[in-house]
Amino acid sequence: MDMLQRHDFLFLSREGAEFARRSAYERAPEAGRRFIDELILCPGPGQIPAIVKRQEERSPDTIEAGFSSYRFIDGCRFRVAAKIPRNGVLKAITPFELVRDMDKYGDPPRKEAVLRLYKAAFENGVELGVYGSTALGIVTSLPYVRPDSDIDVLVRKNEADADLSGFYREAVGIGKVCRTPLDIEIQTKNGYGAKLKELFSEQATVLAKGLYDVRIFGIDEFKEFL
Numbered sequence: 174m175d176m177l178q179r180h181d182f183l184f185l186s187r188e189g190a191e192f193a194r195r196s197a198y199e200r201a202p203e204a205g206r207r208f209i210d211e212l213i214l215c216p217g218p219g220q221i222p223a224i225v226k227r228q229e230e231r232s233p234d235t236i237e238a239g240f241s242s243y244r245f246i247d248g249c250r251f252r253v254a255a256k257i258p259r260n261g262v263l264k265a266i267t268p269f270e271l272v273r274d275m276d277k278y279g280d281p282p283r284k285e286a287v288l289r290l291y292k293a294a295f296e297n298g299v300e301l302g303v304y305g306s307t308a309l310g311i312v313t314s315l316p317y318v319r320p321d322s323d324i325d326v327l328v329r330k331n332e333a334d335a336d337l338s339g340f341y342r343e344a345v346g347i348g349k350v351c352r353t354p355l356d357i358e359i360q361t362k363n364g365y366g367a368k369l370k371e372l373f374s375e376q377a378t379v380l381a382k383g384l385y386d387v388r389i390f391g392i393d394e395f396k397e398f399l
Contacts, residue, residue, distance in 0.1 A: 177225050177236065177265060177384070178225065178267070178360070178364050178384060179225055179226065179227060179364075179366060179382065179383075179384055180224060180225065180267075180268050180302075180304040180327060180366075181224070181225040181265050181266065181267050181268070182222035182223070182224060182225075182265065182266045182267075182268075182271070182308070182312065183222055183223040183224070183225065183236070183238060183257060183262050183264075183265050184220060184222050184262070184263050184264040184265075184266070185213075185220075185222075185223060185257065185261050185262060185263060186261050186262075186263050188258075188261050189257060189258055189260075189261020189262060189263070190213050190214050190261070191214070192256070192257065192258050192261055193213050193223060193238070193240075193255040193256070193257045193261070194209055194210065194213045194214055194255075196255040196256040196257075197209050197212075197213060197240065197253045197254070197255035200253055200254055200255065201253045204246050204247075205246055205251045205253060208242050208244055208251050209253065211242075212240050212242045212251075212253070213240055213255070220313070221240065221241075221242075221309065221313055221315070222266070222309075222312060223238035223239065223240055223255070223257055224238055224239050224240070224241065224304070225237075225238055225384075226238055226239045226254065227382060227383070227384060227385065227386075227387070228384055228385050231385065233259070234258060234259060234260075235256045235257060235258055235259060236256070236257045236258075236259060236262070237254065237255075237256060237257075238254070238255060238256075238257050239252055239253070239254050239255075240252065240253050240254075240255060241306075241309060241317075243309070243313075243315045243316050243317045250306075266312075267302060268302025268303055268304045268308060268327045269300050269301070269302035269327070269329075270302075271302060271303060271308055271311060271312065272287065272291060272301050272302050272303055275287065275311060278311050278312065278314070279314070281310060281311040281314075282307060282310040282311065282317070282318040283307050283310075283318060283324055283351075283353065285351060286324060286347060286348075286351040286353050287301075287303060287307070287324070289347045289350075289351070290324075290326060290344055290347055290355075293340055293343040293344060293347065294328060294331075294340055297335060297336040297337070297339045297340040297343070298330065298331050298332035298334060298335030298336060299328050299329070299330060299331055299335050299336075299337065299340045300328065300329050300330075300331040301326065301327075301328055302326070302327040302328070303324060303325060303326055303327065304325045304327055305323075305324070305325030305356075306318050306319070306322045306325070307322065307324045307325060308325070323353065323354035323355060323356050324348075324353055324354070324355050324356070325356050325358070326344070326355055326356065326357040326358065327357075327358050327360055327366070328340065328357060328358070328359055328360070328369065329359065329360040329361075329362075329399075330399050337359070337369065337372065337399075338373060341357070341369055341370065341373060344357060356368075357369040357370065359372065359399070361381070361395070361398035361399055362398055362399070363383075363398050364383055364384055365381040365382065365383045365388065365390075365395075365398065366381060366382050366383075367379045367380060367381040367382070367390075367395065368380075371392075372392065372395075372396070376392070377391060377392060378390060378391055378392065379391075379392055379395050381395060
């Protein structure tokens with residue numbers, strides 16, 4: 174549990190879900206409260222996982238997480254944040270583990286694009302994960318993916334000489350072939366994430382999000398952590 178990172182998926186016990194429900198209800202707008210029980214208390218194989226978000230404080234007992242519904246209110250997907258008790262987490266899955274185990278989820282959404290990205294990542298020494306609506310569609314089989322949904326991709330170096338630029342070029346091509354926009358984040362060894370495309374731009378700095386803070390790194394400094 175100490176190794177959790179942003180975007181990790183958390184599956185809760187009944188007690189953990191009840192705790193999260195109470196926390197979410199306090200934070201949710203009135204229009205969204207009718208969705209909270211369905212979003213957080215749904216048990217079994219179709220359980221919607223909580224998603225680790227940036228932590229406002231360090232707590233030995235709770236985790237700040239978000240829940241994202243496939244339902245929309247006034248054209249916007251309903252999302253709500255909640256505190257989750259650490260002892261209420263039954264299982265945590267990373268975006269990378271989700272892709273590695275994708276076969277067990279049957280025929281998931283955006284399967285062709287994800288498999289092409291996985292192949293390109295492997296050939297370039299990169300590990301691939303997915304998060305966001307594509308990942309939630311895979312783990313729940315609920316209609317999270319819409320025609321205009323992009324694929325949120327998380328990558329990290331799997332080999333010291335990984336070719337990130339080679340993967341990025343291939344990924345852009347795959348997005349065009351599959352007519353699917355991609356949003357690719359690169360994760361460092363110390364848990365910070367930044368847009369992969371920023372590493373290949375002419376800018377001198379990169380905005381990186383960590384579990385507890387947001388920092389601006391020089392490009393060369395950021396690359397040292399990859």
